[in-house]
Amino acid sequence: MRWSRKPIDNRMIDSTAGRTAVVHADRPEQVLLVDDNATNLQVLYQTLSGRGYRLLVARNGRQALEIAQKSEPALILLDIMMPDIDGFETCRRLKQDPRTRGSAVIFLSALDDTGNKVKGMQLGAVDYIAKPFDPDEVIVRVEIHLKIHRLEAQLARRNRQLEADNQHILAAMNEGIFGLDIDGTVVFVNPAAVCMTGCSEQELLGRPVHALGLFGGFGACVQAHPFYSCLKEGRICHNEDGELTRRDGTRFAVEYNCSPIFEDRTLSGAVVVFKDISERKQAERQLKRAYTELEKAHRELRDAQMRLIQAAKLESVGRLAAGVAHEVKNPLAVIQLGVDFLAGVESDDGVVSEVIRDMEEAVERADSVVKGLLDFSRESTLTLRPGDINQVIDHALHLVDHELIQHNIRLEKQLDEGIGIIDLDSNKLQQVFINVFMNAIQAMGRDGVLTVKSRVERIENPDRAGLDRERFSAGEPVVQVEVLDTGCGIAEESMVFDPFYTTKPTGQGTGLGLSVTRKIIDLHKGMIDIRNREEGGAAVRITLKMG
């Protein structure tokens, strides 16, 4: 297939479109016999009559031209030697006239020499029969040429039909099409291409495609042009994300495809098909934007929901805390003042002063419980200072030492001394560890092992490590503290951090410990999670940022 503005060049075959004799069953083909000699004419007529085609006769060139114009015969048997207008001249005129050009001419002449044959053929004749002729030869040649003529007419018709179909398709296509020859010169454009580029057909045709600057501003640099490799190496060039610059300089997104054309296995050019995808791009952008907005809205909604839930919880806790604080702190104040008063009373009794010290400590502890309750209900702020996490852990362990001994729990410490100094609120974190340790101790009851580990970890994948992606990023070094117990484990992982969730019997726990704990870890922008260990018991993991 060759791309060209014009259909396959068939002028020599047929260019009297639509007027060439058409073979129909009810309309026989016509053969015009031309000779100035009546006898010759008679013989020819007799030879060819009764064979299914209609015979016309002319006695001279002028008459032949008239009849040919009127009847458009398929075949003309033309004598050369005629007075006035001879056969050659008649043939020349026939071939000049678009109306008669389609009739095939066979010369008849006694002049049996090569020069005349060649001259006749050059004038457009298809054959030459020498006189005196053999009737069988005449018949065979006539039949052959009628057949050829018939086939040519069919071919031309088919060709016209194909060409028309082709044009319809190309005109109807939304895609722009350029036909390029091997040098990249535009040899064909379709209406869509004209419309999309904003260039007229004249401006496009005959110009090198790279000089048009349509597909990227490549200017005159042929090698840089995206179609270069297609035209040089026959490779298909496809771009889903291209850009087309219109004649007026405006641009729009296109998808284009440049495919090589081979003729007899030789690269002969390329065809470029391009599609305006600006609407699709815009739709994609809009969709993306809409999706992002939707995602954001969803996130906001979720956050708002979480805040509401949290606020509702806090409100109830806050109300409770304030009430409890008032109810507990007043008697505590009385006890405190009483203890102070008694301490001021002169006494030598060592036991009395011991009792007073114990009471003082009890007041302090009770106060700190109430304080913890209040802490939870308030928007607490952290006082971050550089500190040693291991030291905080040690302090907390020291405070639960008594409990460990009482419950016969063995302590296993695996603290990484190389952690160094990180920013932390040591008071609040100490509270965290006390809560976690107390929880573990209570879960174990009697006998067991409390393991406390600290180390620096580098997060490879926050998701796989079960860490919040919004808080931790891949490759980030973190401090992790693990507290493992050999107790009863936990029932519902999701609930342990909720305020007032407790599995302890009434009176043994408020259920506030772990939620206060989580709140403090949250303020550190860290994470706390809890899971059951395979070997039994629970593992609490606290992850803190290094910087």
Next chain:
Amino acid sequence: MTQKKKILVVDDEVMMTRMLKRSLEATGNYEVQELNHGARALEACRTFMPDLVLLDVMMPDMDGGEVAAALSEDSELNAVKIVFLTAIVTKDEVPPTGADISGRTFLAKPVKTADLVACIEAQLNRQAF
């Protein structure tokens, strides 16, 4: 020997006022009167004429804030010093030695006698302007 400073202790809990009276008088420096109704604080001040009022914040009939406002509006009593004693703060918010919150002095319950006395002394020694 200077004259004892007069302190009015206002708290709805009898146990509290009694303990405060006992503790403060044990220092030998104060004369203390108890009161268990916030609403009667103004009246008590007029007759007792205290140098300082130790005032609970949360009381059922009239809270500490209202009492303080009434005192500051009274031309005879607006010079009386006030220390608030409150249960609804944490020790982080109000440290043991007291805190100044928008011009008011607060102490958190439970308070140690020594801290209470120190706070009262600081208030009494503050120059009236």
